[in-house]
Amino acid sequence: MSSDSSEDEDLDKLREAADSQLLNNALYNKTEPKLEEPPNTKPQSLRRSKDEDEQFNLFRVSPEFQNYVAKHLSQILDKLLKERLETKNYENYVKPKRRKSGIKLLRDSVHCISVKTRDVAPQVKKRQVEEDESDNEAKFRAVAVSADDILSKKDTKHWSTRSKAPVYAYYKTQQGLILK
Numbered sequence: 001m002s003s004d005s006s007e008d009e010d011l012d013k014l015r016e017a018a019d020s021q022l023l024n025n026a027l028y029n030k031t032e033p034k035l036e037e038p039p040n041t042k043p044q045s046l047r048r049s050k051d052e053d054e055q056f057n058l059f060r061v062s063p064e065f066q067n068y069v070a071k072h073l074s075q076i077l078d079k080l081l082k083e084r085l086e087t088k089n090y091e092n093y094v095k096p097k098r099r100k101s102g103i104k105l106l107r108d109s110v111h112c113i114s115v116k117t118r119d120v121a122p123q124v125k126k127r128q129v130e131e132d133e134s135d136n137e138a139k140f141r142a143v144a145v146s147a148d149d150i151l152s153k154k155d156t157k158h159w160s161t162r163s164k165a166p167v168y169a170y171y172k173t174q175q176g177l178i179l180k
Helices: 002-017 063-086 133-143 147-151
Strands: none
Touching: none
């Protein structure tokens, strides 16, 4: 029994030394406390919206404002088309059969637009005029200066004889030296 009593004493000493708050039965339980999960907040998607109303709303304006602008735009375009259609000369115009189809700028436009291609007139190539060689030669002779004209100082009476820089005269001696 001595061994039993010593074991009991050792166990008592261990219990006194051990912190009862740290070592308890809850420490050995396998149940884990549940942590609070943050609410599932996802960032806004960077994909384009598939909603057509929002897709065409680039300026982020209300549908009422869009309708207001569309109404006024439609009125302005109808007014311009009406003025353009009224200014045409219909005296020699043969009225074609009326078609019910056409292109409208806006859904509630009254007038249809007709697309007409304009025929571009071909550019007329101008023929090159051949110049007389005799005329060219006469022009060249009028501006040409001959060597005889230069030597005779023809048409140089108003020229300045004075040079802006001093004129140096160099002489060569018999020994080959150049002097000023």
